Amino acid sequence: MRNKIRFGMLFWGLALLMACVTVNVYFPAKEVERRAGDIVDDIRRDQPAIPAPSSPQGALKQWLSGWSFTGTAWAQKESESPAVSSLKKQIRERFPRLAPLFQKGAVGENNEGWLEIRDLNNLSPAEKNEVKPLVDSENRDRRALYLEVAKSMNVSPDQLIQVQRIFAEKWQQSASPGWWIQKGDGPWVQKKP
Numbered sequence: 538m539r540n541k542i543r544f545g546m547l548f549w550g551l552a553l554l555m556a557c558v559t560v561n562v563y564f565p566a567k568e569v570e571r572r573a574g575d576i577v578d579d580i581r582r583d584q585p586a587i588p589a590p591s592s593p594q595g596a597l598k599q600w601l602s603g604w605s606f607t608g609t610a611w612a613q614k615e616s617e618s619p620a621v622s623s624l625k626k627q628i629r630e631r632f633p634r635l636a637p638l639f640q641k642g643a644v645g646e647n648n649e650g651w652l653e654i655r656d657l658n659n660l661s662p663a664e665k666n667e668v669k670p671l672v673d674s675e676n677r678d679r680r681a682l683y684l685e686v687a688k689s690m691n692v693s694p695d696q697l698i699q700v701q702r703i704f705a706e707k708w709q710q711s712a713s714p715g716w717w718i719q720k721g722d723g724p725w726v727q728k729k730p
Contacts, residue, residue: 577707580629624682645717650705651676
């Protein structure tokens with residue numbers, strides 16, 4: 538009996554101690570925000586062409602623009618993985634086909650980082666046939682993009698939802714006035730200018 542009491546006290550003492558241990562898992566929110574912002578901007582905005590240098594100093598300045606000075610060493614700017622580059626390219630190439638659907642209110646940016654079908658009433662029959670496959674392709678690529686970004690930043694799989702939410706915010710920020718976005722608490726609104 539005495540051993541049972543000792544074992545019980547030891548068991549409950551260890552259980553209580555383990556319950557009090559808090560594990561803080563670092564989430565690089567600022568870094569993910571920066572990366573997501575760069576990716577969404579690159580997909581949604583036209584990038585101005587870099588003018589050809591007109592002098593040797595201009596050529597040097599253009600070459601050095603790919604480098605940044607950090608601490609006491611020169612380091613090449615962070616490069617993205619081939620998988621992220623490929624996904625960005627696919628999403629960027631699809632965007633001109635999605636833009637009219639955004640403008641007509643047929644699709645919108647939801648609060649979880651996905652494209653969502655909203656209202657097909659203003660679409661032609663051809664557009665109605667095209668919208669679901671486009672949205673499915675977009676969301677498949679976004680899912681893969683979120684996973685690749687998380688993997689490249691050593692974000693644990695249980696924190697993927699945080700990556701998605703950051704991307705959701707960036708997609709909505711990049712939406713044009715009049716496009717539909719879903720607020721955090723659920724209702725849909727048209728983005729104001």
